[in-house]
Amino acid sequence: MPSTWFVLALLQFVFAWFFLARLDAFLEIQPQLAQLANPFGVTITVAAPLYNTAALLLLMLAPMFTMRLIAEERRNQTFALLLSSPLSSRQIVFGKFLGLLIFLTALMSCVPLMLYTLAFGTALDHGLLLSNMLGLLLLTASYVALGLYISALTTQPVIAAIGALAVLAGLWLADIGATADDSPWHVVSPLYHFQNFNAGLLDSNDAAFFVLFSLFFLLLAMRRIDNNRIYG
Amino acid sequence: MAIPEITLSARNLTRRFGKRQVIHGLSLELRRGEVLGLLGHNGAGKTTTLQMLTGCLQPDSGEIEICGIDFFKKPMLARAHLGYLPEAPPLYRELSVDEYLIFAARLRGMKPGAAAEALIQAKRNCGLEAAGKKIIATLSKGYQQRIGIAQAIIHRPAVIVLDEPTVGLDPSQIRDIRTLIRELANVSSVILSTHLLSEVQSVCDRVEIMQQGKLIYSDTSAHMQMHGNASGFIISLRNPPPLAELEGIAGVNSVAALSATQFRVLHAPDLNPSAALLTLAEQRGWQLEQLTPLQATLEDVYVRITDAERVAQ
Secondary structure, X not given: OHHHHHHHHXXXXXXXXXXXXXXXXXXXXXXXXXXXXXXXXXXXXXXXHHHHHHHHHHHHHHHHHHOHHHHHHHHOOOHHHHHOOOOOHHHHHHHHHHHHHHHHHHHHOHHHXXXXXXXXXXXXXXXXXXXXXXXXXXXXXXXXXXHHHHHHOOOOHHHHHHHHHHHHHHHHHHHHHOOOOOOHHHHHOHHHHHHHHHHOOOOHHHHHHHHHHHHHHHHHHHHHHHHHHHHO | OOOOOEEEEEEEXXXXXXXXXXXXXXXXXXXXXXXXXXXXXXXXXXXXXXXXXXXXXXXXXXXXXXOOXXXXXXXXXXXXXXXXXXXXXXXXXXXXXXXXXXXXXXXXXXXXHHHHHHHHHHHHHHOOHHHOOOEXXXXXXXXXXXXXXXXXXXXXXXXXXXXXXXXXXXXXXXXXXXXXXXXXXXXXXXXXXXXXXXXXXXXXXXXXEEEOOEEEEEEEHHHHHHOOOOXXXXXXXXXXXXXXXXXXXXXXXXXXEOOOOEEEEEEOOOOOOHHHHHHHHHHHOOOEEEEEEOOOOHXXXXXXXXXXXXXXX
16 A cells, blocks of 8 residues: 555654664764763663654554544444454454554564664664563554544544544643652653663563553453444 | 254344334344345334344344344354345445455455455356456445445355345346345345335345334235235227216226226226126227236335325324
8 A cells, every 4th residue: 555655654764864863963972972981872872762752753643543443444334344243342452453553563663673773883782672672562552552442432533533642642741741750640651651661671560551551441442342332 | 054944033123222212123034045125214224123133233122043043142153144235335445356355254254265265256246357456446336336245245144134235226237236136045045125116026035114113014025016906907998988888897896087098997806897898898899909907016015005004103
């Protein structure tokens, strides 16, 4: 499909731009860093901010992809095909979830690919890279689950997109705005939990959050589809 | 699995939308090898009934069995024997015909090898051989309707449910689809909803008429045609006698003059005076030109049945 290749190309352009910008900045301060006793490596100055950018971009992109998942099926009246097939709502929801997750992972795979090319020039902190990749994967799963649920609530893809964007942006801004360290807004914001992965800290607390967040919205989506059969 | 004798059985289905009771205690039965026509005005509840029979809508109460499998206890198993074409065919317009039909087959649990074979068969049945690689959005409405039927039959289900399958097609396409439906019914069983009486006449074995969520008439389509037939004929005489003379013939109930030379003669159902009329016409020189028996059209019958029901309420 031509439009998907377009999207891939544009995203690749955006990420490459950020990558080069960070790499440039690093190269500028590299002579000064060399004089330090324990200087920052390229991984933490280029890879970590790049992943952070990717996470933020994903916050805006994911609703664009998830909006079509169920809302468009309803609008184009193809949902009857799924409902009259021998599929449970669990299979429908998980099928759509995994399909989009794999697609978005492929989309985002340009980031680690670019970063691994740095291995030609220097030693990379592989632990940090892997931690970021895992974090981004879990974050993508959460966004897709939330977007899927909001798409299940409406027949208009645009409303699904704006709704998902509103929730995700709301959580993010509440997280930034909350100054207290133990504020509840920090606990519910996916991006906050991603920060630990970004810094290279593998905390089961954060991983559990992502898994529970995703499962919660997937279960709600399943329930919504069942209700669809009952209430029409 | 051999298809059982009664492929679909629905008992006492009810459904309410908000405060409005839309379907009242509807019961249906479908046998292998027959085409059942669900006839009714727009808004009678045909689409709602079909949605309930296929799992898109849950009835408030009632039982459904497909090939003997309880629809609510084992929904996955039951739906594997169903093929459904809704009012708007559920097509993914950006896919090609092959991709879409393979997806529909895999969706119903067919393995990839079996799906590929079924694809060839389904395309042949629906006349889509040449359209395999085309994108669905680029095809005409007739082709899209055929693809819709193809997805409903590709897994060779025991029960095929078609909601207004020939709407919007041109006459030759309509004829092709009707032939196809008759062929399908030979192997499985078909329920179709329509408000075209010609469709009932040419395709359906049995007819159920729905009005306001209830089934008000149920019979074979041949019987329906004979329902409440007015016994009589139209006779045209070039040299007609006075009306009184015609009315005096044994067996004639009434004569009405339609024009100077045409008369409508009504008689008792079991006593047909046409033989007597013919002899008399020759004897007395009335110059009989034409004698046509009265036959109610299916449309008249349908209107009569639905009006009678409305009056009775």
